Amino acid sequence: MSRSGFLRLVAERLGFLVLTVWITTTVTFLLFRLMPGDPTLAYLSPTFNEETRTALLRSFGLDKPLWEQYLIYMGRLLQGDLGTSFLQRVPVSQLLADALPNTIILTLVALSIAYAFGIVAGAFLAFQRGRGIEGFAIPAALATRSAPEFWLGMLLLAGLAFQLGWFPTGGAVPPGSNLGGIGDRLASPEFWRHLFLPALTLVLYLQGLPLLLMRATMLEVMNDEFIVMARMKGLSRWSIVMRHAARNALLPVVTAFALGLGASVGGNVVVETVFAWPGVGRVLVQAVQGADYPVAQGAFILISVVLATMNTVADLLYAALDPRVSVGARR
Amino acid sequence: MRAARAAWRFLRSEPFAFVGAAIYALIVVTAIFADKLAPHDPREILRVGRRVARYLPISPEHWLGTTSSGRDVLSQLIWGTRSALQVGLTAAIVVVAIGTLMGLLAGYLGGWVDKLITRLADIVLSMPFLPFMLVLAALTTPGTTVVVACVALLLWPNTARVIRSQVLSLRERAWVEAARVTGCSNTRIMFVHILPQVLPLAALYGSVAIGWAILAEASASFLGFGDPDTISWGVMLQEAYANQALGRGAWNWFTPPGLAIVSMVLAGFMISRGSEKLLFPKLADK
Amino acid sequence: QPAGDPVRTLVLLAQPQAALPQEYQAAELIAAAWRQLGLQVQIRPLPSQQFSQIVWYERQRWDTTTWQMVGRPERSDPDELTYNLFLSANIANGYNFVGYNNPEYDRLANAQREELDVAKRKQLMIQAQELVNRDQPYGFMVHPKNVVAFNKNVWDEKSIVDQAGIGARNTWTWLSIAPLGAQRDIILNSVSTPTNLNPFNISGAQGSWAAEITWDRLMRIGTDGLPQPWSAEAVTRPDPLTVDVKLRAGMKWSDGRPITIEDAVFSLVAPGIGDKSPMYKPFVANIASVTATGTDTLRITLKKPDAAFLVSSLAKLNLAPKHVWEPIFQSLQGKPETAESVMESTPVSSGPFRMVKAKLNEEIVLEANRDHWAAPKAARWIMRIQPNTEAALGALRSGEINFLADYNGDPQILRDIAKADPKIKIAEALDMGFKFIAYNHRRPPFNSTPFRQALSASIDRELLAEDAWGGAAVPSNSWVSPALTFWHDQGIEKRVPGGNVEAAKKILKDAGFVLVNGRLHYPAGVKETTAPFQ
Amino acid sequence: MSLLSVENLQVHYRTGAGPVRAVDGATFSVAAGSILGLVGESGCGKSTLGRAIMGVLPDAGRIAGGSVVFEGRDLVALTEAQRREIRWRRLSFIPQTAMNALDPVQRLRAQMLEVLMERGGLARAAANDRAAELFRMVGLDPVRLADYPHQFSGGMRQRASIALALALNPALVIADEPVTALDVIVQRQVLDVMRDLQSRLGLAMILVTHDMAVVAYACDRVAVMYAGIVVESGPVREVLERPLHPYTMGLTHAFPDVHGETGELVPIEGSPPNLLHPPTGCRFAARCPFAQTRCHEQAPPAVTEGEHMVACWRADEASALRTAAASPATWAAVVPA
Amino acid sequence: MSAVIEARGLGKTFRTGRRTVHAVQDVSLAVSAGEALGIVGESGCGKTTTARMLLRLEEPTAGQVIFEGEDITHRRAAALLPFRARAQLVFQNPFDALNPRFTIRRTLAEPLRNFGIPEAEHAARIDAVMGRVRLTPASAWLDRFPHELSGGQLQRVVLARALIPGPRLIVADEPVSMLDVSVRAGILNLLRAARDELGLAAIYISHDLALIRYVCERTVVMYLGRIVEEGPTAELISSPRHPYTRALVAAVPVPRVDQDRAALPIRGSLSDTPQGGTGCAFRDRCPHAMPRCEAEAPALREAGPARRVACHLEEGAPS
Numbered sequence A: 001m002s003r004s005g006f007l008r009l010v011a012e013r014l015g016f017l018v019l020t021v022w023i024t025t026t027v028t029f030l031l032f033r034l035m036p037g038d039p040t041l042a043y044l045s046p047t048f049n050e051e052t053r054t055a056l057l058r059s060f061g062l063d064k065p066l067w068e069q070y071l072i073y074m075g076r077l078l079q080g081d082l083g084t085s086f087l088q089r090v091p092v093s094q095l096l097a098d099a100l101p102n103t104i105i106l107t108l109v110a111l112s113i114a115y116a117f118g119i120v121a122g123a124f125l126a127f128q129r130g131r132g133i134e135g136f137a138i139p140a141a142l143a144t145r146s147a148p149e150f151w152l153g154m155l156l157l158a159g160l161a162f163q164l165g166w167f168p169t170g171g172a173v174p175p176g177s178n179l180g181g182i183g184d185r186l187a188s189p190e191f192w193r194h195l196f197l198p199a200l201t202l203v204l205y206l207q208g209l210p211l212l213l214m215r216a217t218m219l220e221v222m223n224d225e226f227i228v229m230a231r232m233k234g235l236s237r238w239s240i241v242m243r244h245a246a247r248n249a250l251l252p253v254v255t256a257f258a259l260g261l262g263a264s265v266g267g268n269v270v271v272e273t274v275f276a277w278p279g280v281g282r283v284l285v286q287a288v289q290g291a292d293y294p295v296a297q298g299a300f301i302l303i304s305v306v307l308a309t310m311n312t313v314a315d316l317l318y319a320a321l322d323p324r325v326s327v328g329a330r331r
Numbered sequence B: 001m002r003a004a005r006a007a008w009r010f011l012r013s014e015p016f017a018f019v020g021a022a023i024y025a026l027i028v029v030t031a032i033f034a035d036k037l038a039p040h041d042p043r044e045i046l047r048v049g050r051r052v053a054r055y056l057p058i059s060p061e062h063w064l065g066t067t068s069s070g071r072d073v074l075s076q077l078i079w080g081t082r083s084a085l086q087v088g089l090t091a092a093i094v095v096v097a098i099g100t101l102m103g104l105l106a107g108y109l110g111g112w113v114d115k116l117i118t119r120l121a122d123i124v125l126s127m128p129f130l131p132f133m134l135v136l137a138a139l140t141t142p143g144t145t146v147v148v149a150c151v152a153l154l155l156w157p158n159t160a161r162v163i164r165s166q167v168l169s170l171r172e173r174a175w176v177e178a179a180r181v182t183g184c185s186n187t188r189i190m191f192v193h194i195l196p197q198v199l200p201l202a203a204l205y206g207s208v209a210i211g212w213a214i215l216a217e218a219s220a221s222f223l224g225f226g227d228p229d230t231i232s233w234g235v236m237l238q239e240a241y242a243n244q245a246l247g248r249g250a251w252n253w254f255t256p257p258g259l260a261i262v263s264m265v266l267a268g269f270m271i272s273r274g275s276e277k278l279l280f281p282k283l284a285d286k
Numbered sequence C: 001q002p003a004g005d006p007v008r009t010l011v012l013l014a015q016p017q018a019a020l021p022q023e024y025q026a027a028e029l030i031a032a033a034w035r036q037l038g039l040q041v042q043i044r045p046l047p048s049q050q051f052s053q054i055v056w057y058e059r060q061r062w063d064t065t066t067w068q069m070v071g072r073p074e075r076s077d078p079d080e081l082t083y084n085l086f087l088s089a090n091i092a093n094g095y096n097f098v099g100y101n102n103p104e105y106d107r108l109a110n111a112q113r114e115e116l117d118v119a120k121r122k123q124l125m126i127q128a129q130e131l132v133n134r135d136q137p138y139g140f141m142v143h144p145k146n147v148v149a150f151n152k153n154v155w156d157e158k159s160i161v162d163q164a165g166i167g168a169r170n171t172w173t174w175l176s177i178a179p180l181g182a183q184r185d186i187i188l189n190s191v192s193t194p195t196n197l198n199p200f201n202i203s204g205a206q207g208s209w210a211a212e213i214t215w216d217r218l219m220r221i222g223t224d225g226l227p228q229p230w231s232a233e234a235v236t237r238p239d240p241l242t243v244d245v246k247l248r249a250g251m252k253w254s255d256g257r258p259i260t261i262e263d264a265v266f267s268l269v270a271p272g273i274g275d276k277s278p279m280y281k282p283f284v285a286n287i288a289s290v291t292a293t294g295t296d297t298l299r300i301t302l303k304k305p306d307a308a309f310l311v312s313s314l315a316k317l318n319l320a321p322k323h324v325w326e327p328i329f330q331s332l333q334g335k336p337e338t339a340e341s342v343m344e345s346t347p348v349s350s351g352p353f354r355m356v357k358a359k360l361n362e363e364i365v366l367e368a369n370r371d372h373w374a375a376p377k378a379a380r381w382i383m384r385i386q387p388n389t390e391a392a393l394g395a396l397r398s399g400e401i402n403f404l405a406d407y408n409g410d411p412q413i414l415r416d417i418a419k420a421d422p423k424i425k426i427a428e429a430l431d432m433g434f435k436f437i438a439y440n441h442r443r444p445p446f447n448s449t450p451f452r453q454a455l456s457a458s459i460d461r462e463l464l465a466e467d468a469w470g471g472a473a474v475p476s477n478s479w480v481s482p483a484l485t486f487w488h489d490q491g492i493e494k495r496v497p498g499g500n501v502e503a504a505k506k507i508l509k510d511a512g513f514v515l516v517n518g519r520l521h522y523p524a525g526v527k528e529t530t531a532p533f534q
Numbered sequence D: 001m002s003l004l005s006v007e008n009l010q011v012h013y014r015t016g017a018g019p020v021r022a023v024d025g026a027t028f029s030v031a032a033g034s035i036l037g038l039v040g041e042s043g044c045g046k047s048t049l050g051r052a053i054m055g056v057l058p059d060a061g062r063i064a065g066g067s068v069v070f071e072g073r074d075l076v077a078l079t080e081a082q083r084r085e086i087r088w089r090r091l092s093f094i095p096q097t098a099m100n101a102l103d104p105v106q107r108l109r110a111q112m113l114e115v116l117m118e119r120g121g122l123a124r125a126a127a128n129d130r131a132a133e134l135f136r137m138v139g140l141d142p143v144r145l146a147d148y149p150h151q152f153s154g155g156m157r158q159r160a161s162i163a164l165a166l167a168l169n170p171a172l173v174i175a176d177e178p179v180t181a182l183d184v185i186v187q188r189q190v191l192d193v194m195r196d197l198q199s200r201l202g203l204a205m206i207l208v209t210h211d212m213a214v215v216a217y218a219c220d221r222v223a224v225m226y227a228g229i230v231v232e233s234g235p236v237r238e239v240l241e242r243p244l245h246p247y248t249m250g251l252t253h254a255f256p257d258v259h260g261e262t263g264e265l266v267p268i269e270g271s272p273p274n275l276l277h278p279p280t281g282c283r284f285a286a287r288c289p290f291a292q293t294r295c296h297e298q299a300p301p302a303v304t305e306g307e308h309m310v311a312c313w314r315a316d317e318a319s320a321l322r323t324a325a326a327s328p329a330t331w332a333a334v335v336p337a
Numbered sequence E: 001m002s003a004v005i006e007a008r009g010l011g012k013t014f015r016t017g018r019r020t021v022h023a024v025q026d027v028s029l030a031v032s033a034g035e036a037l038g039i040v041g042e043s044g045c046g047k048t049t050t051a052r053m054l055l056r057l058e059e060p061t062a063g064q065v066i067f068e069g070e071d072i073t074h075r076r077a078a079a080l081l082p083f084r085a086r087a088q089l090v091f092q093n094p095f096d097a098l099n100p101r102f103t104i105r106r107t108l109a110e111p112l113r114n115f116g117i118p119e120a121e122h123a124a125r126i127d128a129v130m131g132r133v134r135l136t137p138a139s140a141w142l143d144r145f146p147h148e149l150s151g152g153q154l155q156r157v158v159l160a161r162a163l164i165p166g167p168r169l170i171v172a173d174e175p176v177s178m179l180d181v182s183v184r185a186g187i188l189n190l191l192r193a194a195r196d197e198l199g200l201a202a203i204y205i206s207h208d209l210a211l212i213r214y215v216c217e218r219t220v221v222m223y224l225g226r227i228v229e230e231g232p233t234a235e236l237i238s239s240p241r242h243p244y245t246r247a248l249v250a251a252v253p254v255p256r257v258d259q260d261r262a263a264l265p266i267r268g269s270l271s272d273t274p275q276g277g278t279g280c281a282f283r284d285r286c287p288h289a290m291p292r293c294e295a296e297a298p299a300l301r302e303a304g305p306a307r308r309v310a311c312h313l314e315e316g317a318p319s
């Protein structure tokens, strides 16, 4: 693809990304304003009175008309200010900033392992098509993908943590550790020990897609004429598989990875809850349960932005990796 | 009739699809006869004397024991098929209907309709599924309607994309042009000529959507946004979790609904996996 | 026998099982009992937000609902609940959301508030409880027990203190708990996330455990439930409208500055300045003035006599450093934000523990303030946020936590674990909170006292305590918990027939309600005019 | 001594319904430096034959009999490793659809270098020079080496494939319908390139096609395949002017000739037999206007007269049949089932 | 004799992204009843686009289409129905031209239904058309699905479907290029017979002059979207006047061993040709290109009876 063509594509996709984010945030804003109940309910207590309520509403900025709230909200959003938590009374951006790295690490680690495994296993299974191992491996891959994550997680937790005590039961770091920063955490074996179970649960759940995708595209590619040609050229099996088959087959898998990264950030909600993993998903669940809508809204926007961004990245990645994409297909 | 025979031939030749279809069949039969099959009323609080029959272990009377609130696990499991089917099927039908319609319109009409629908789909795809469902559940009444609505609102783009690309290639087929030349209106071409070609594909996506819906319902229930009024596997799991069935070692309560979910979702995957040859016709030559 | 209209289907609101499994099950059992009376009852679970919204702001709309009052140290004096829950003045917007209206009760509630003589006040409280027993504005269910557990290999069992109506998880325990070995950190769990910790924010249940030991107060509620001086050396009430306080000497803020009488005065008046501290403002509403009367003494003048002032205000308001907070309050002027959401990077406090780290969704770490006059024996206090109850249990067993402070699961499971695992010890204690079914007096037939009496009579409180709460609760028939031995009307829970469907039916029959084909009808001539809950 | 000689080759495909005898007795040979045209209808086994010679049948296919002797060695008997040695160095291939045959995600330079370096053992610099040379040889500008396949037109892709096939100076190139997808002018240009290379480099070639005119233009010899069997082969002039097999006769009349007379064209009604269950006798019998009972019952043996081989029971009556075959009425009489 | 269909200055410009393709420019032609017109030209020269515009399957960006004296260029889809019934298309690829899920009967009934022919007449008309394409007895074929037929049989069905509404015009776009050599002749014969017997106007498209010669008495040659030469087919082949036509004629292979193997009188390939510019589109490939060709595009001029050529060389040549 020509360089300028690609740049144009990038610009176009980024433009659309901005539009998507704007629509998402607006929809989110409206959604949350429709939420029944008002935030002061969270403070219900016999000492709670009308005056308290008004003061609270004012401090939440909820005493203004909707359009004004919207303008304020968008204005603040542009400055990265997501408001203050109704319940926890801290800036939402700070809650999210604490949580996002954890989610990203969990997702990236799990996704990378799942994809590494899925790609290798998928390619292997593609070569084994029609053999006995398929009858076992494919149902197994599908079954782990079919299990509710929390159920899988609870079973792992019960087995490996409660019964055997090999892994901690939750959280990201040991109690009272000084592992505040991401760098510290990544360097600590304890962190990885805490990461193991939630990551394993995710890996079990996530590996099915790359495995099946890799297998299917591999099968498709292996049937392509240019693979037959590569054989005719007398190229080594290794060259054929790595240089031609895998490279072509990987295209959709790489794209799926980017998409998966976006989707997982929002989809980890359940796993984060089971394993008390201090990530964005859990923040969101708690906020929704507690009707803490600045937080729920912030987390939702953050997740959507990550998702939309990763969707865009996936698109661009595909265009960057596949020289054919930019050519307008003839009708 | 021809279709039925073709379907049967297909199942016979594809063990995966066969197993999947068999599981579905079993679930459907169970759901139909749930009231006959279930030994107890799944909602009834069973008593032992004045006391609630909590946590009874597996016994001839209660094949899977009882729950913390004194209900028969097996009966709940059996009744759960109804809600699973209801959630799964409505979600699948809605997804397939919306997705197919959108895909068909976008693919066939092209132009601004296509642009609009693809853009819309892109935007919808950047709505995180689970979070969206939680928020929607919090905004409205939690329960299966929300699950179905979410699946329908957020999952149609997947089907629509596939259908669209299928339609894009179909509309280039000469027989579509032939239909135009022989006087067919666009509507007729779309719904009489093209639609039947993409329906099998849509149905496959439907079978995957069933799984999605079931899992979504389970996750929503787990996080406390299920409809406790219905007896569903998700709600069962949630109850078991909330009442610490695992901590009690009540595996008889915690595992069966999970396995039921796995098998139903698996069935959908199996069917679509078994249909690989339909999706990648090249494989059939191998 | 002639009959009126059939009673409409009654809808019993409840929070979802996921949120409050015990309440949900209780609601199911109660609905089953009411159905035996010939009523059609539907349980309607609502997510907590909608639930509160309806109960609180749509007071005309609902029939009946589950509800609870939780125990807090300052509720050791029953005044707060007595005054707020049932006073007719609170029907419209206040906490009397059921709409109970009885002038006799209003009189008793006001009188006890003004009565400084404890014996006389107790009499008034007993009378009020009797009145409520007769009118049954609520269907009381149970007083839950507080079940906590700790690792007795780590902590000396004898150093654990029980606080009346609170249980073993209390400030006194955090101060006195003594390590047996090298592990000197109190590691406890919390199932929900705490909130911003600052002296002007009421930090929710879990947050306040940390806040209470981070900030000092002039008084604290003792293990006996009575207020005792803390940062004050002495507190005296020369007359019903005057309180004199003498400050303890030699106290310091964590930034090294001494705690002065100005700080104390500031702490008492700050919540009342403007509306920057809405949550604390009610606690200073009755203060007319605070003046320093010396370098270490101050005098508070009240607007009205308030028997519970020491408990509800002096034991509640945190001591905040004036040099830090006065500028903050000033900078907040004219902005919508309140002092509640101010976050200090390192809070300046004076309590026995100091904040080291507060990752609200992960953990809060406090360390012992060795310079404090009541320095704790433990080294650190670490609260882990673990929403998964099951996992919290696992963590206790594996030693990841050594104090299971927040447990709302099945107590039986905990007992079983303790039986199997010698290192785990359970501490159960009656809570001062209570769980109840609220009847909406605005909506017939709940306006009928006999009807409410009958409903209450059919509730089998023993069964609820046993099966819904797994034995970790006792039957209730009053808002004053038996844990508050002094104030509680002994034996009141026996004075209402419990789980007695026959007695309930008789009450209904006597009041003119009629059973037709098993369905309960209003007395003759009464029409059903109330729309069913939608 | 011919460069390649294929003797009674049989290739079967395994299918759910039973074996498909895609090639069922193919015999022909290619002399060094000459072009053999392989003509036949769609599905008669031309590509299968080509792939069988290259030794890259799909998993379901296998050589069920016969021999393929190339430069004195029977390829069928070689091990995979030995066969790999020969591939591309001595024996290369030009595919029909160059678009699918070139790796879509690699630039042509990479694809050229891969062959030149991995198989030809050239250093990068030398390989680069050679690639440019090859491109020029087939009439492409070497700057286009930097392009991806999709950036080429059909004719250019075909030329690139030819360049690729010639990279290692093979002795024999199998070209599977290299010009079928191209239009006349480009087709002619590609054929000219191939003819030119043949005469300059002494290349031998098998040119698979279904177009007699292409054979007439470019080939020295021709082999006519029908339903898996080579039914006639010989020098092009011989076969075109004196066809011995009725199928070949039919083919020559089915073509309009741009300069010839515009009399009615003669179609061969019906379609080739299903190779799953090929008929017992002559495979063309069902469509043949001259079929006799014997033809339906027994497969005719191949007979050779000079360089001209034919498999037909009535080969000796060929000249009479030729006259009859020129009349449309002869063919119209056949009504295949 | 008045033309059944006529194109006047037809043009089509495609815009894809930033690229603009002038697929067809200023094409004028007319076909009368009973006449067959061939369109030849290299791949991509705009033959298909022209045909599709004539059938209103593609919207022209310039010019007019006149069918039986009526301008149908801008008729809306709904009003086109009568035209559709009278102008039919035979497709190139018979394997793709039939809905795989329709039986042959349903395929043939579809146009009848769409064009409002009473149900009662369907069976008779289907039988008749099946006879015409020599798929007899009809009953043996009608209930089959396309995949049960061979290519030649399918193409007959395609032809039958085109004939069944009783059209006045048939357009056949490469009607035999996908078929096996042995069955091509059969289809060509049927096309010829249908035209002769029904007196249709016909347009055949191919890049194979030999084939065009077999079925068409008149031919236009297109190059890069324009007509470069037009004339009676035999004349065009025996004495091509435009350099491109000459190359085309020379390039057509003949099934004879003795043939002219001289280099083609043409250079480069279509994709090398720069589009646009003012001069002759063929100039870069033309062996006779002269400075004038660079500057000025030749117009399509009368060049003898029924002949038109667009080449500067032809100017001044005797008409």
Ligand SMILES: Nc1ncnc2c1ncn2[C@@H]1O[C@H](COP(=O)(O)OP(=O)(O)OP(=O)(O)O)[C@@H](O)[C@H]1O
Binding pocket: B285, B286, D013, D014, D015, D020, D021, D022, D040, D041, D042, D043, D044, D045, D046, D047, D048, D049, D058, D060, D061, D275
């Ligand atoms: N993988 C396969 N499995 C089964 N049958 C096959 C397979 N590949 C080809 N065939 C069959 O073998 C026969 C010969 O196929 P082949 O591709 O060699 O024909 P061809 O002469 O090259 O045809 P075309 O002109 O269409 O390219 C056909 O009948 C085809 O259906």
Ligand SMILES: Nc1ncnc2c1ncn2[C@@H]1O[C@H](COP(=O)(O)OP(=O)(O)OP(=O)(O)O)[C@@H](O)[C@H]1O
Binding pocket: A330, A331, E014, E015, E016, E021, E022, E023, E041, E042, E043, E044, E045, E046, E047, E048, E049, E050, E207
């Ligand atoms: N929908 C379209 N969008 C863009 N360009 C198009 C479109 N359709 C045709 N073209 C271009 O218009 C030109 C003419 O195409 P057309 O299909 O009419 O040629 P043709 O002569 O029929 O070619 P062939 O012999 O290959 O069928 C080509 O350059 C083609 O790429």
Ligand SMILES: [Mg+2]
Binding pocket: D046, D047, D048, D176, D177
């Ligand atoms: Mg082939």
Ligand SMILES: [Mg+2]
Binding pocket: E047, E048, E049, E173
């Ligand atoms: Mg065309």
